Amino acid sequence: MSWSASELRRADIDEPRILSNMKIILKCAAAAVLFSLLGTASALAQHACHDDAFRFCGKDIPDHDKIHGCLVRHVKHLHPHCKAVIKPKRR
Helix, strand or coil: CCCCCHHHHHHHHHHHHHHHHHHHHHHHHHHHHHHHHHHHHHHHHHHHHHHHHHHHHHHHCCHHHHHHHHHCCCHHHHHHHHHHHCCCCCC
């Protein structure tokens, strides 16, 4: 397949727009990966702390903020995997 001179000129003119669109697509893909990882981290934290949440914070279920506060208060008694993901929330 060969390109005519006018087709090549159009390709040169559209190149900045194409690069701009590619940057937008890459930024969206990066954001999607980031949000996916954040969701995974949250799921891992819930899995790691499931038993401890029931053991120490049963009365606080299903309020996630209360459960987190309870787990922070009991951090010395938590399973090591749960300790690794529980951190006090910054205010």
